[in-house]
Amino acid sequence: MATVTPLPGATPAKPVAIEKPAVGSAISRPAAVAAKPRPSVPRKIEALKKTAPGTTLDGGWDRRLARGSVxxxxxxxxxGQTLSSAYRMLDAALDRSRxxxxxxxxxxxxxxxRRESERPHARGAIRAAVGDWLHAxxxxxxxxxxxxxxxxxxxTGALYIVLRRPRTTPKF
Incomplete structure (x- = not known):
């Protein structure tokens, strides 16, 4: 600041003294910052796994599915199904497969x-709803x-649904 000259007509501002905290003393935070609630972080990984079905495949499965070798x-x-009949068919198919x-x-x-210009309001209602159906x-x-x-x-017109292996209880 010693080498800077003020502009003509401008009044120089008074320097503000900054206090340095003593060594070993705790720095106090303003009340507004200290009062902010911290976002809650889930403690268990299991809580994250239950948020959505379909996140537990290893790389081998993903590669085989991508190649179409499964x-x-x-x-x-x-x-050709309505939303309600498609949901019933999917539920019955999951029952049979399990x-x-x-x-x-x-x-x-x-x-x-294919393009928005062909059918501007078409969005594939069944395809859009499948994720929610499976989750719920x-x-x-x-x-x-x-x-x-x-x-x-x-x-793009199909999905793979991979089911978990059925649990078997050991016979003693």
């Missing part, structure tokens, strides 16, 4: 519209993953 045990085609011990279900929802389903705990299908099995 053959689905069951196929559910929702073309009872049979299937691991992979191919869910065909149909491809989204009574089968949510049995779903290990939901992934997009490979082009061999329908590409």
């Amino acid at each position: 053959e689905p045990d069951a196929t559910v085609d929702l073309h 009872a049979r011990g299937d691991r992979v279900i191919l869910l065909i929802t149909g491809k989204p519209p 389903s009574r089968h949510a705990e049995a779903i290990a993953a939901v992934r997009g299908a490979s082009p061999r099995h329908g590409g």
Whole structure:
């Protein structure tokens, strides 16, 4: 500041003294900062795992699904269904697949519209609702993953639903 000259007509401001805290003393924070509530952080990883079905596959599964080398045990085609009938079909298919011990279900929802100009309000209602259906389903705990299908099995118009292995109790 010693080398700076003020502009003509400007009054120089008085320097503000800054107090340095003594060594070893705690720095006090303003009351506004101290009163802010901290966001709560989930303590357990299990709480995060329960937020959405379909996040527990290893890399091997993901690679095989992406290549299309996994053959689905069951196929559910929702073309031409209403939202309510599609939900009932999906729920019944999950029931059957769990009872049979299937691991992979191919869910065909149909491809989204090609361009906005063709059908400006079309958005694929069934495809948009499938994630919510699976999350709220009574089968949510049995779903290990939901992934997009490979082009061999329908590409953007289909999904893989990977079910968890059924738990078996040991016989003594």
